[in-house]
Amino acid sequence: MLGFHHRKGRWTRRLLAGAAALALAGPASAEEIRLLISQSPWLDAFIAMVDEYEDQSDNTIALDVTPFGGMVEKTRNSLRADSGSYDLLALNSAALAEFYAGGFLQPLDAIEPGLTVPENVLTFGDSTHWSAEKKAFDPAGQLLGLPINGNVQVLYYRKDLYEAKGLKAPETWEELEANTKALKDDKTYGFVTRGAKDSILYNFTPYLFSNGGAFFKDPANGDYSVVLNNAQGLEALETYMRLAKESGVENPGAVAQAELIQLLATGRAAQAIGVIAAYASLNDPSNSIVAGKIGTALIPAKAGESHSSAAGHWMASIPRNVPAEKQAAALHFLKWFVTRDAQIDYVAAGGVPVRSDLADAFEGDETFDFLPAFSANAAVSQMNMPLVEGIELKDVISLELNRALIGEISAKDALNSAAQKANDVLVKAGYTVTPPGQL
Amino acid sequence: MRHAMKKRFHPGNLVAWGYALLILGPMVWILSNSFKRQIDILMGTSFAPMTLVNYKQLLFSRQSDFLENLANSGIVAVISTVIVLAIATLAAFTIVRLQPPKWAVWLLLGWALVFHMLPTLTFVGSWYVMYSNAGLHGTYTALILTQVVHNLPTTLFLMVGFIMAIPNELVQAARLDGCSYGQVFARIVLPLSFGGMAAAGALAFISAWSDFAIALNLSSRHTMTAPVAIATFAQEHEVRYGAMAAASVVSMIPALVLILFGQRYVIRGLMAGAVK
């Protein structure tokens, strides 16, 4: 486990963090903050932060550690009840829009008037705010949450294999393809495509955006007309399928997140686009035989287009159905958690930060080499399905993409079919959209 | 005659021991996984350095209350099994032998069947609301009651089947002797249905012990059960196989003990029943 390596200046920082906490101090009453959070590799780091917070504040935090598969159910139950069981909820970005749109959450600036997202805290595609009229993540809307774990996709590669073959981190998709071909051999997969039905959309998103394509026309302003099946989308999907073929993996349509990490950790894969949250595990000798050999980079883009990554972070929000004192205490913790000093401790303990200004604090320390790539990807991360019907849309689009990947239908047919079905879902849900054309 | 029986069941014996091997294989694999690091499990290495880190994390870490979770599982499973067996056996005897009105039987069994066939996950939301409004959210009462009603249809049908196998002559003879229904039940039916109760009880116990959907929604931090705790190892990005294996090993032990303990009850009951 990525332990407490960074002892230098740790106690100084603790004092500073304590001072920061006092500076942010709100009402002095001691509250027990009930927090719903999922079991995960970064939970240990989070608990270390909870301990640190409890040292410096009268509040205590009661953690309800829940299996990931049960998070949405328990969140829904608590939010929909008359009186909530939790004062602070960890919301995964995949289900974020549902909870934002449902009106369950207390705007943070209603608890503390004038509050804005602190500088240098990442918003991961403006997902801290929501506009009920536009039904979209709108920075001009209500502030409904602050991130507590920044999980974005990055490009992973084997530093040792790159060195052996004289390669460097690719800037464009062509360069990535060239690297893949150079690295593939009998025992190594040049690249791993995460094409299983439940994860293919998340994996495909950076390809789409960084080829100049998109799912919707203007989601920031609430125009969800489907534009997936245009020329850029086709090029993106074809690049995706080509990479999958050249990688050497026989059945990419069955590779999910767990298999991707397994292939990297066991040394069978040379490159992959995966979540940064796996970095700690890949660098841990008891979890991986390539510890110390994993490099991270910004996800490539088509020449001339802007880079993009997919956001899979965790947001923390405060529900309306709990007493005001609990809400205030929860906000107190959140504000402390996103301060720079607290975040530095969080990274040192093995968490993935939610700020963009931490790279210099860990300069020279190899264990935290991922920070520059993380910041670069986080800055361009986008939410792929930023609307309430996101999960349903993800299901219909993923099915078609998966079928194209396993060779059941052509890329063109897949995109057309996906666009049409997505359009049907949106029309049924009452959105005003322009129907997609045909490729 | 003994010889004939032995010769006859040879192919059956092969199946039995073969299947036992098929079960033991993966079990031994889980046991060995519980002592391995994640990477060794992922690589499929047979002989890897043993480590106790999985067990340490399971039993002694700050975020894990696994022993408490096990105890909760035990409490909920044992109490709900006892209750459901009592209710189901009582009702089954009446249904089979005491000629209640036909409409009542059809209603009870039919409704139980309908309830049994619908997916549990569609009900947990309603139960959550009901218990929250009654102030019972996260209590043992809520968990136990729900497990009882969840296992009631199966146990009821099973006990109806087992009691049907008890010859009616015995019941009639006792009635002619002037016994009340209660006495017939206690002296004739109950002893003869121990075997059936053991089987139905084992299945109800296992269902309550390994249930996930109900426990996830209706338990709180302090009443969380073992399956929910084990499920936390199936995480967002990967499965922590070592920790999951350790948790499974630890949780199998009490379950097996409780079942084997109940098994001796079967033998005793069957012996008693044989001396009719």
Add this chain to the structure above:
Amino acid sequence: MQTTSTGRRNAVWRIGSLLPAALLLVVLSIYPVFNLIGLSLSEVHWADGQSASTFVGLDNYRTVFADQPVYWAGVRNTIVFAVLAVTFQMLLGFCMALSVQNLKGVPRAILTAIFLLPIVIPPIVIGAMWRLLLGRDFGMVNALLQAVGLPAVDFLGNPNIALFSVIGVDVWHWTPFVFLLLLTGLESLDQEVFDAARFDVTSGWQRLRYITLPLMLPTIIITLGLRLILSFKVFDEIYLLTGGGPGTSTEVINFSIYRTFFAQDNTGLGAAMSVLTLGAVAVLIVVVNGLVRLRRRREAKA
């Protein structure tokens, strides 16, 4: 001749013995089931922290028939799954029960304990564990196959065999259930019938066919019925093993309901699917029941 006090005690007994079961079912199952039916006839939106429910009649049911190809793929898969899995479970379980019946003491205790292991493990562990065992690159099963010279098989990634892999895991998981019930049934058979038939029936096969099976019929039918219903409710294995994929090859009804009712939060559609499935199974039971009765009547006449 009953004294009035016995008569009254009996009346109390008749009602009192049925009351707990009925009460429990009424209190805890009526609201959820009717709520589900109500949900199937409406559409629910959450806004401003409150739910707003609109009555849409049979719209959800129409959607299931018109617009849910994944659901119908699931129906086909579920039927294949139920038939194959339950058949194997019954056959294997019966063989095992027959052989264990003749054992005594230690071998019997050991075997029974071993057989109970698969159903004692939480389903989620079974799913996670078999996923690892059947994995293409590092799974133990493939390692064993390759050790004897056979090629590796993509058990969970090949759309053509994924469903059968899942069926295999399910059979592994639930045969002990059948074994337990059939063993209990066998143990409770009246030994006198066997002794009396000793002179007419000479071979083991004959004894099995003419005595054991007919006597075991009630137990077998109940076990079969329970297993069939439970296999229609299969979820945990699919969830962790394949997630319904690849494509739709391991999609089953309960999984579609899970995705719709819960993941997509489309409670109306999910409820409609549940009710429809219930209706279909109920019709099936009535039909089978009718056929069995017809056959019995014909046999009685003959």
